[in-house]
Amino acid sequence: MTTQQNVSKVRTLTVTALFLATILLQTQVPFLGYIPLGAFIIGVAPTIIQFTVAIGTIVLGTKQGIILAGFFGLISFIRAWTNPVSIGALMFQNPLTAIGARLMIAVVIGVFARKFIIGETGTKLVSRLAIAGFLAAFTNxxxxVLSTWLGFNVMHTTFVGIPDSNLLHWLLISIVGVNGIAEMVVGIFYVPAIAAPLLAFLKHHK
Structure with a gap:
């Protein structure tokens, strides 16, 4: 391995560690990782953490993006079982929802980035980063929603201390839908605002 390859590897590990630290901080400090709509108690807390995963995937590639997504999903899963502070958080007690859905963000954005973002500049780069932001929120x-529906109807998910209720099931899915709309709108602006200057900085210091 050449010196340049070693430097590149160290740089990738360093940037990955910074993204992991950012995700950890966002999951622990609500106003850094969630959109404050004022209804956290029922789970209406749209997250912006998937955009950190998306940006990390664009900057570092799909492999590192999967690591970031898996880390985000694992934290969601652990928090759902150890600190279920809202009704909406209960659905993430299912690992398919907590981890599987997050991993798909990295997969989808990784494919999109390879085909439509890498190598682009100017307004075309910004517009495609906006699409990536929308895709990250839509994919999440x-x-x-899909994994929650499968959990209820195929895996027959039940929640500790809460009786099985179709009303609760549809309430949870509705919460995700409301969150998703807010997240898609935010993603269109958030991802270009962060990713564009970050890509320029990393390119300049390559």
Missing amino acids: TFFV
Whole structure:
């Protein structure tokens, strides 16, 4: 391995560690990781953490993106079981929802980035980063809803201390849908605002 390859590897590990630290901080400090709609108690807390995963995937590639997504999902899963502070958090007690849906963000954004973002500059880069932000939120919402539906109807998910209720099931899915709409709108602006200057900085210091 050449010196340049070693430097590149160290740089990738360093940036990955910074993204992991950012995700950890966002999950622990609500106003850094969630959109404050004022209804956390029922789970209406749209997250912006999937955009950190998406940006990390764009900057570092799909492999590192999967690591970031898995880390985010694992934290969601652990928090759902150890600190279920809202009704909405209960659905993430299912690992398919908590981890599987997050991993799909990295997969989808990784494919999109390879085909439409890498090598682009200027307004075309910004517009495609906006699409990536929308896709990150859409992917997260779609797979959370799908995995939650599968959990209820195929895996027959039940929650500790809460009786089985179709009303609760649809309430949870509705919460995710409301969150998802807010997240898609935010993602269109958030991802370009962060990713564009970050890509320029990393390119300049390559």
